[in-house]
Amino acid sequence: SFPRRPGSWHSAPRSDTEPMHTHDHTHAGGARREQNSDSRRLALALALTGGFAVVELVGGIAAGSLALIADAGHMVTDAMALALAWMAARMATRPADAKRSFGYHRFQIVAALINGLTLIGIVGWIVVEAVERLFTPVDVTANLMLGIAAIGLLVNLAVFFVLHGGSRENLNLHGALLHVLGDLLGSVAAIIAGVVILTTGWMPIDPLLSLLVAALILRSAWSLVKRSAHILLEGTPEWLDVPQMRRELADSVPGVRDVHHVHVWSLTPARLMLTMHVRLEPDNGDPAAVIRAIKRRLHRQYGIDHSTIEIEYGDCADELPAGA
Numbered sequence: 001s002f003p004r005r006p007g008s009w010h011s012a013p014r015s016d017t018e019p020m021h022t023h024d025h026t027h028a029g030g031a032r033r034e035q036n037s038d039s040r041r042l043a044l045a046l047a048l049t050g051g052f053a054v055v056e057l058v059g060g061i062a063a064g065s066l067a068l069i070a071d072a073g074h075m076v077t078d079a080m081a082l083a084l085a086w087m088a089a090r091m092a093t094r095p096a097d098a099k100r101s102f103g104y105h106r107f108q109i110v111a112a113l114i115n116g117l118t119l120i121g122i123v124g125w126i127v128v129e130a131v132e133r134l135f136t137p138v139d140v141t142a143n144l145m146l147g148i149a150a151i152g153l154l155v156n157l158a159v160f161f162v163l164h165g166g167s168r169e170n171l172n173l174h175g176a177l178l179h180v181l182g183d184l185l186g187s188v189a190a191i192i193a194g195v196v197i198l199t200t201g202w203m204p205i206d207p208l209l210s211l212l213v214a215a216l217i218l219r220s221a222w223s224l225v226k227r228s229a230h231i232l233l234e235g236t237p238e239w240l241d242v243p244q245m246r247r248e249l250a251d252s253v254p255g256v257r258d259v260h261h262v263h264v265w266s267l268t269p270a271r272l273m274l275t276m277h278v279r280l281e282p283d284n285g286d287p288a289a290v291i292r293a294i295k296r297r298l299h300r301q302y303g304i305d306h307s308t309i310e311i312e313y314g315d316c317a318d319e320l321p322a323g324a
Contacts, residue, residue: 108172115175119221146194255284
């Protein structure tokens with residue numbers, strides 16, 4: 001049997017004689033609706049995050065709390081990340097044109113990469129700030145810190161659930177979600193630190209918990225950067241075993257002698273592209289039927305809807321000596 005793309009939906013098996021449409025407009029319409037839904041989620045998350053950043057900044061200035069002002073700056077950074085993600089989501093809905101024949105879907109991946117790198121930069125800032133506070137403790141107004149952190153937790157929970165309901169395969173949305181998760185963990189850490197400071201007066205708890213949160217954020221951010229960079233470098237999807245796919249197509253599709261020069265890459269994790277050469281048996285007189293059968297299997301078993309297949313009967317033209 002064929003390996004199936006993780007997290008993808010597959011229809012019931014169909015016979016190779018059933019009619020097939022190369023471009024599934026129902027699927028395209030569903031994808032467009034999903035993109036619009038993700039865009040609305042990002043806009044709501046941006047409004048909530050930006051609004052609370054203003055509240056936290058005003059509260060920090062009123063209390064004379066550097067910690068709260070610094071966290072407000074962090075929230076502003078996250079609001080900018082959400083704005084970038086929202087812009088990328090809107091751009092992805094634009095149709096293909098003469099200059100962008102594949103459309104604008106890659107804007108989402110670029111935004112995810114930028115957000116991942118931004119998160120790593122924020123982690124570096126948190127670590128430096130935390131180390132400085134370990135050596136030079138800063139007095140914290142625990143009551144105000146605890147109150148604003150509690151409000152921040154509620155806001156971040158709301159934003160988290162708004163984004164968490166979006167597409168699981170949207171790296172852009174995932175990058176924005178990681179920013180919000182960082183804020184959520186920061187709010188939890190601030191609440192714990194506020195309680196400890198109120199009950200014991202032990203100030204080092206604040207930077208120590210900040211370092212723990214930074215480590216958790218770094219792990220997720222690094223994974224996001226690697227996945228985004230892999231897609232931008234036209235990497236083969238991690239779950240796909242290309243040699244196995246070649247063997248199984250050659251064994252299961254009548255008339256196919258071998259499959260070679262296979263290239264598979266992603267516009268986004270949900271939009272896969274493929275090119276391949278297929279050598280047919282000499283007595284196979286219906287290459288169009290073979291192409292239809294292969295495309296049907298690529299769609300049903302791998303979720304690949306855009307493929308270009310070159311049919312050959314003899315030697316591969318790309319492997320012939322120069323001038324032959």
